[in-house]
Amino acid sequence: MPTRIDEVLFAAAKDAGRIRSRSAAQQIIHWARLGRALESSAALSTGAIEQVLAGEKSYEDLDAGSQKVVRGLWHDRIDDSIASLNLSDEFTAAGESRSEADSVGAVGTHDPAAGE
Template identity: 40%
Template sequence: MSTNSPMRLDAELTEAARATAGSMSRSLSQQIGHWARIGRELERSPGVTAQAVQAVLEGRGGYDQLNVQEQAIVRANWAEGIEETRKNLRLDRILAAQGREVVELDAQGEVTVRKTRAARLVSPKG
């Protein structure tokens, strides 16, 4: 069960989360929740090095050099990012904005090709 509980957060933490949230396609609340989950897992796993995990997430480190617990944290982070991107992805709008064809299956399983009209660029979230 998910509940919301109001809480007071340090201004520095809030600003850091706000700055990071946009680049990670998260809301402020989602970013703070994400950091909380990572922190919880780090505290549960004494063999985890936060710096090594962060380096991999930022593309500065090697996944294979992480231990099993660190790899699990990285995979969870990747899965969360993939799911968020997938939820917001609107290829139909992107292709329409580019004036490209859309190929899909109809209700009978037949391939249909739709020519899209060139339109103004629409963000994948829009």
């Protein structure tokens, strides 16, 4: 569903996303998920959660509720990273051959040098 985003917010998301290897859209989604999780529990420490997510503080220093939020956000990051992978293109660009299984488990080999 298309949503209009303020230019300033979009620019901030683009800058923050670049630091964390996210697109501007992925950064805005991350902020929305974080906000949703924080709003659902007034007892959570926003600053401490952000510090853990930025690698500046230990996960073990958080209370159980904050750890749960961090685990959920880590899960989202992993899903986003997996969704953005395109190893086929990376292997092809590097001129490397690769093997992959199709939906029924048959294995095929792709060799860019042979035009496959």
